[in-house]
Amino acid sequence: MNSSLLFITLLCLTFFSYWFGVKRSLKVAGGAEHKKNLTCLPQQFGLLTAMVCGLPALITLLIFNSVENTIIEQILATTLPANIQALSTIDLGLYLNNIRSIASSETITNLIKSIENQSLNNANLATLEQLKAALTLKELHQQVTWLKTSLVLVVAITSVIVLVRQFSITFKARQKAEAIIRTLLVASSGIAILTTLGIVISVLFESIQFFRSVPPTEFMFGTQWSPQTAMRVDQIGGSGSFGAVPLFAGTLLITFIAMLLAVPVGLMIAIYLSQYANTKLRRVAKPMLEVLAGIPTVVYGFFAALTVAPVIRNLGESFGLSVASESALAAGLVMGTMIIPFVSSLSEDAISAVPESLKEASLGMGATKSETVIKVLLPAALPGIVGAILLAISRAIGETMIVVMAAGMAANLTANPLDSVTTVTVQIVTLLTGDQEFDSPKTLAAFALGLMLFITTLGLNILALKVVRKYREQYD
Amino acid sequence: MTNSIKSSTDNTQMNDSIQQKSTVTITEKVTKSLKKRHRKEKRFKIVGLLAVLFGFMLVLTLITDITAKAIPAFHQHWVKIDVDYKSAWLNIDDTAAATQLTNQMQTANYRKVLRNSIYQMFSTGAEKKLTRQDKRQLTKLFSTNAEFTIKDKLIAKPNYINKKIELWVKLDDDVDSYLKEDFPLGEAGLRVSKKQAEWIAKLSTEQRIDSRFNLSFFTASDSREPELAGIKGALTGTLLTMFVTLLLSFPLGVAGAIYLEEFAPKNRWTDIIEININNLAAVPSIVFGLLGLAVIINIFELPRSAPLVGGIVLTLMTLPTIIIASRAAIKAVPPSLREAALGLGASKMQVTFSHVLPQAMPGIITGGIIGIAQALGETAPLLMIGMVAFIVDVPTSILDSATVLPVQIFLWADSPERAFLAKTSAAILVLLTLLLVINITATVLRSKFEKK
Numbered sequence: 001m002n003s004s005l006l007f008i009t010l011l012c013l014t015f016f017s018y019w020f021g022v023k024r025s026l027k028v029a030g031g032a033e034h035k036k037n038l039t040c041l042p043q044q045f046g047l048l049t050a051m052v053c054g055l056p057a058l059i060t061l062l063i064f065n066s067v068e069n070t071i072i073e074q075i076l077a078t079t080l081p082a083n084i085q086a087l088s089t090i091d092l093g094l095y096l097n098n099i100r101s102i103a104s105s106e107t108i109t110n111l112i113k114s115i116e117n118q119s120l121n122n123a124n125l126a127t128l129e130q131l132k133a134a135l136t137l138k139e140l141h142q143q144v145t146w147l148k149t150s151l152v153l154v155v156a157i158t159s160v161i162v163l164v165r166q167f168s169i170t171f172k173a174r175q176k177a178e179a180i181i182r183t184l185l186v187a188s189s190g191i192a193i194l195t196t197l198g199i200v201i202s203v204l205f206e207s208i209q210f211f212r213s214v215p216p217t218e219f220m221f222g223t224q225w226s227p228q229t230a231m232r233v234d235q236i237g238g239s240g241s242f243g244a245v246p247l248f249a250g251t252l253l254i255t256f257i258a259m260l261l262a263v264p265v266g267l268m269i270a271i272y273l274s275q276y277a278n279t280k281l282r283r284v285a286k287p288m289l290e291v292l293a294g295i296p297t298v299v300y301g302f303f304a305a306l307t308v309a310p311v312i313r314n315l316g317e318s319f320g321l322s323v324a325s326e327s328a329l330a331a332g333l334v335m336g337t338m339i340i341p342f343v344s345s346l347s348e349d350a351i352s353a354v355p356e357s358l359k360e361a362s363l364g365m366g367a368t369k370s371e372t373v374i375k376v377l378l379p380a381a382l383p384g385i386v387g388a389i390l391l392a393i394s395r396a397i398g399e400t401m402i403v404v405m406a407a408g409m410a411a412n413l414t415a416n417p418l419d420s421v422t423t424v425t426v427q428i429v430t431l432l433t434g435d436q437e438f439d440s441p442k443t444l445a446a447f448a449l450g451l452m453l454f455i456t457t458l459g460l461n462i463l464a465l466k467v468v469r470k471y472r473e474q475y476d
Numbered sequence: 477m478t479n480s481i482k483s484s485t486d487n488t489q490m491n492d493s494i495q496q497k498s499t500v501t502i503t504e505k506v507t508k509s510l511k512k513r514h515r516k517e518k519r520f521k522i523v524g525l526l527a528v529l530f531g532f533m534l535v536l537t538l539i540t541d542i543t544a545k546a547i548p549a550f551h552q553h554w555v556k557i558d559v560d561y562k563s564a565w566l567n568i569d570d571t572a573a574a575t576q577l578t579n580q581m582q583t584a585n586y587r588k589v590l591r592n593s594i595y596q597m598f599s600t601g602a603e604k605k606l607t608r609q610d611k612r613q614l615t616k617l618f619s620t621n622a623e624f625t626i627k628d629k630l631i632a633k634p635n636y637i638n639k640k641i642e643l644w645v646k647l648d649d650d651v652d653s654y655l656k657e658d659f660p661l662g663e664a665g666l667r668v669s670k671k672q673a674e675w676i677a678k679l680s681t682e683q684r685i686d687s688r689f690n691l692s693f694f695t696a697s698d699s700r701e702p703e704l705a706g707i708k709g710a711l712t713g714t715l716l717t718m719f720v721t722l723l724l725s726f727p728l729g730v731a732g733a734i735y736l737e738e739f740a741p742k743n744r745w746t747d748i749i750e751i752n753i754n755n756l757a758a759v760p761s762i763v764f765g766l767l768g769l770a771v772i773i774n775i776f777e778l779p780r781s782a783p784l785v786g787g788i789v790l791t792l793m794t795l796p797t798i799i800i801a802s803r804a805a806i807k808a809v810p811p812s813l814r815e816a817a818l819g820l821g822a823s824k825m826q827v828t829f830s831h832v833l834p835q836a837m838p839g840i841i842t843g844g845i846i847g848i849a850q851a852l853g854e855t856a857p858l859l860m861i862g863m864v865a866f867i868v869d870v871p872t873s874i875l876d877s878a879t880v881l882p883v884q885i886f887l888w889a890d891s892p893e894r895a896f897l898a899k900t901s902a903a904i905l906v907l908l909t910l911l912l913v914i915n916i917t918a919t920v921l922r923s924k925f926e927k928k
Contacts, residue, residue, distance in 0.1 A: 178825040188731035202770035272524030296853025298882045370520035398760025400856035461758040
């Protein structure tokens with residue numbers, strides 16, 4: 001049985017054991033009419049039985065699936081002839097790959113027979129060895145699958161039997177079921193921690209490997225970025241240099257342009273909607289902002305690359321300026337558009353959190369509405385607004401699709417918004433899509449960039465939360 | 477405070493100076509400045525209104541631009557050709573037995589039939605014989621798919637052998653774009669030569685060209701030829717990926733929220749989890765892609781490009797959103813409800829699952845749908861785990877190689893062929909429609925639950 005079929009069988013078995021648990025508990029009570037004798041409801045017995053049936057078996061299945069392949073390959077490696085076992089890990093991996101692809105075809109036994117019938121020379125012997133290894137692999141797979149199926153089913157059935165034999169009138173089925181549910185709840189909330197841990201470990205581990213071949217100082221302060229490493233030793237022009245300063249500069253340039261659009265517009269929208277607009281306008285404007293916020297970034301990227309960039313280039317050329325076809329300005333402006341709703345909703349929250357009394361006092365003193373906003377509301381809401389801007393910056397830095405589609409690949413170190421620049425996220429995508437070999441500095445560089453990105457956005461986020469929290473303490 | 481004190485001292489100083497001059501009173505001064513202040517107020521208000529209008533303008537431009545670009549993708553030009561199923565061209569022995577004939581039909585030379593039929597159509601009458609270059613240009617007018625249309629027709633109706641049949645086939649994407657762009661009849665256009673344009677003019681005066689609804693956009697998978705490419709594969713991939721995401725993220729997210737809101741003791745560990753979740757919500761999505769690549773693919777060795785892996789990565793990404801929204805919804809349930817149920821002897825678990833959770837459901841569902849909508853439009857992490865491959869087959873299980881709609885949009889946007897521009901816009905419209913449907917479902921579900 002393969003894994004998905006086994007999973008479905010397990011599911012059926014779990015449903016069955018619910019029913020079985022209910023029946024058994026009633027039998028223990030002495031029939032359905034005496035079910036009041038039980039300390040817990042029959043359904044609670046059923047729930048407990050179902051969980052005891054399904055959970056351990058499911059865990060067994062998952063563990064088995066994750067270690068299955070490694071074990072099979074290790075067993076296979078021991079059966080291989082000595083001269084192949086002596087190969088380096090990379091060559092051995094290739095050899096095993098070969099065997100795996102042979103094993104997926106149906107006609108191995110026929111192939112072996114046809115070769116055995118021919119005269120045996122060296123080349124034939126090598127193929128024959130491979131074919132035999134593939135056959136072993138196939139048999140091993142079958143055996144392991146049988147082992148897995150039987151193991152999972154045995155675990156499921158024995159745990160149910162062991163449980164059911166404990167059933168008595170005073171058996172605390174509910175408490176036990178609730179304890180299991182509680183464990184599951186704790187585990188689900190722990191997934192967030194595991195995710196963070198996974199991110200930190202995976203990114204950090206690969207980055208350390210990267211920094212072994214490229215010194216961190218070169219990465220942090222070098223101004224040359226050309227990650228093409230040589231495939232052959234004698235290749236020209238593929239030395240690879242990993243100075244990430246142009247990427248950081250490009251990211252900051254595009255973020256700066258985005259903020260230049262998003263902060264004033266977003267802030268003004270927030271002020272107007274919270275202080276001036278009537279309910280009618282608000283009722284239309286809120287969904288408008290939601291639409292802007294809900295549009296997928298790939299759509300913004302398409303818009304930036306195919307609509308905004310040509311417009312900017314034509315406009316620039318009519319003024320006699322030379323504009324790159326993938327200018328930082330186009331990517332930045334569209335990114336700014338994407339961030340407007342983010343800035344406006346967070347700043348609106350900050351403005352509306354200012355106590356009404358401050359506003360009323362100012363208006364009562366004869367200040368106009370705009371004076372109240374500029375001199376009273378904004379200063380009071382400043383920490384919240386700063387927090388919003390910090391979060392928006394963190395978002396702009398981590399934004400990927402817009403820059404991948406609209407910003408360039410060339411790592412230029414420039415502050416000219418009409419030039420083409422590249423960003424950290426663009427480089428991560430280019431380094432990790434397409435042909436790649438793991439453990440080459442080119443691939444590992446992406447993880448080092450990812451680490452930078454993670455640290456920066458995390459730092460900005462923590463800073464923003466701190467600023468906002470400090471401000472809340474003032475009025476609460 | 478210091479500010480106001482300072483300004484009041486300023487005022488007294490000003491008052492003194494005014495009293496010394498005793499020419500302008502305060503009221504006069506205020507009245508004088510009032511005009512200026514009101515002007516300022518008006519200006520500020522207009523700037524605010526402009527900002528809001530600017531937002532509207534952005535939305536409008538975005539939607540109209542994409543819709544306008546998408547419209548050409550929904551129809552496609554077909555052409556009627558006279559196909560001559562000559563057995564010599566097909567390389568079929570028409571005297572063979574029926575069973576043999578069907579076998580032969582599968583492997584017959586339909587390309588030759590197509591080409592020769594076209595040459596026949598254009599070399600009749602007063603026109604001179606076609607040169608080699610003419611022939612090449614002529615075949616370029618028709619989609620590479622025409623060959624298969626001819627094949628399918630013959631297999632469906634075997635008695636067409638040695639007959640001349642009128643058949644509708646697709647035009648090439650360059651010709652299709654040319655026809656959609658209203659060039660004057662017979663004039664050369666983008667990627668269409670003068671000679672080709674004259675042929676097209678001839679075809680259209682003979683009423684052989686027809687514009688039809690492009691059904692294959694929804695029923696075909698990706699292709700290198702724009703006139704054949706469709707979104708079925710990507711849409712299926714999206715559905716499978718969303719299925720995995722929904723199945724994992726919703727239960728896990730709600731369970732996590734229930735624990736943190738109802739059971740977790742107020743201690744350091746809970747604090748750490750809380751801070752963690754808030755920070756995780758702000759981590760760029762591409763970092764989750766790195767996690768997927770390094771851990772799920774390289775360590776757990778799940779298959780690359782599979783919807784299962786995509787679903788897991790998107791689950792990790794949307795989990796914080798769902799947990800935060802669900803916690804807010806659970807928090808909003810009045811404590812009196814819990815206390816009443818506890819007072820009647822229900823256990824904490826029973827209170828949570830049969831009283832608090834149903835009450836919190838509208839909020840939880842909204843949160844879940846926001847998370848799913850976010851996952852639906854996400855592209856970057858899926859690029860990392862290899863869902864960018866060119867995949868022609870429609871995926872049938874969560875372990876097959878697949879791509880999703882946003883990634884398909886990304887791939888098409890990168891293609892050099894002009895006709896893919898319209899396809900990309902059309903795919904975007906489909907994606908936006910999906911998002912709209914999801915959001916409407918959220919609103920409907922929410923109101924339904926609230927009525928209860």
